Amino acid sequence: MRAPTEAFAYRYAAYGDADVLQRHRYPLPAPGPGEVLVEVISTAINHMDSFLRNGEEDTWYDDPWPRASGSDFAGIVRRCGPGVTTMAIGANVVGHTRTGARASHIVLPADQLVAKHRAIEWEVAGGLFLAGATALETLDDFRIGASDTVVISAAAGGVGSIEAQVAKYRGARVIGTCGERNLDQLRQLHITPVKYGEGMAERIQRVAGGPITPYIDNYGKDGREVAEALEVAPERSRSSADRREVELRLLRDDAESVSHAT
Ligand SMILES: NC(=O)c1ccc[n+]([C@@H]2O[C@H](COP(=O)([O-])OP(=O)(O)OC[C@H]3O[C@@H](n4cnc5c(N)ncnc54)[C@H](OP(=O)(O)O)[C@@H]3O)[C@@H](O)[C@H]2O)c1
Known part of the structure; x- marks a missing residue:
């Protein structure tokens, strides 16, 4: 199977209901030092995601637009940046990010991931964090x-x-x-x-x-x-x-x- 060259993420450019989320396509990002590229297999929708998206929760009110969404995910490590020693390509992981999990791929520091226990199904693992x-x-x-x-x-x-x-x-x-x-x-x-x-x-x-x-x-x-x-x-x-x-x-x-x- 050929490795993908493109990624997508759901982002929103104004406060609102779920229909403000739009799919954005962009070149597959490369991990920097200490970072990994994870292919997201499952992600969750928490109430907090909705509160942030509709403006009810204003803690990060000055985040730039368009904004990413989603904090929980589980996935597979596809690339490791320089200096990553704790994660290997192909590792199944559970992770967290302030926002941006609602995506096909996510680049983030390796220390925001833990190994996914094999007994935990993907659907459960992707909703575990928050x-x-x-x-x-x-x-x-x-x-x-x-x-x-x-x-x-x-x-x-x-x-x-x-x-x-x-x-x-x-x-x-x-x-x-x-x-x-x-x-x-x-x-x-x-x-x-x-x-x-x-x-x-x-x-x-x-x-x-x-x-x-x-x-x-x-x-x-x-x-x-x-x-x-x-x-x-x-x-x-x-x-x-x-x-x-x-x-x-x-x-x-x-x-x-x-x-x-x-
Ligand atoms: N303050 C905050 O910032 C904050 C943050 C996160 C969540 N919340 C709120 O917390 C609630 C639960 O969120 P969640 O993600 O844990 O659950 P969830 O998976 O969204 O499920 C909602 C739960 O609320 C229960 N429920 C409905 N009416 C109720 C009532 N009158 N009294 C007691 N429970 C009732 C439902 O019970 P049944 O399914 O058994 O009917 C269901 O288990 C939501 O209403 C959410 O808005 C608040």
Whole structure:
């Protein structure tokens, strides 16, 4: 098979819905010192990508236009620049970038990649970074363990489903909120499901039968009210706004943040 000479990426030249994304073609870029060229096999769409694209999130408001999109990807290393010793051509990798993952190829420093475990399918690997790292940061922050009864909202969603499974793995008792259609999915993961909506705090109280340590809200809106109704200490509660801060920290591209995120 002949190596491609062209790459493409989805970019946008104005804030808006997904239809502002346009496919741009350009010559296949070459990696510089310490960089690699990765062929992107799978990438994810996170809420944060949409917030950045529609202007709701203005942290990088002065980025030049047109702008790239997407932070998570998994792919195959196709070229290594001078001085790269940690990655080889053909390596299957999971990576992250502040933006630009929605592309056929991406050039980035080799230290923004880790090896993709062979048991992880491409579709999963390409969506692991932001949701997975956000979930881990939150659980690490609370030092979740066997003595905890954790309530996780939107527990069948992107971040919530990883939080719920890792909290369970760490020995906690996990109660997850979800819609009717996901009650069985959570049960199969040994997570106690509670349907969201009117009366949710009472339903949580009933199944918890004791103090909640902590309450992790992924959904926002009624999250604060529910945490208060459950009498969760403020230092044992995480809001959707806290989650935004965690996600933004994981996307920052200064050397220390990148190293932490990798
Ligand atoms: N503050 C921020 O900057 C920020 C950053 C990222 C995400 N978010 C928000 O966080 C939410 C979840 O994002 P995600 O990526 O983890 O999940 P996701 O994969 O987009 O799924 C959305 C989840 O929200 C759940 N949900 C819907 N209505 C709900 C309600 N009334 N109460 C509790 N949960 C409800 C859904 O449950 P079912 O599927 O079971 O119906 C689903 O699991 C989104 O609404 C997103 O906008 C906020």
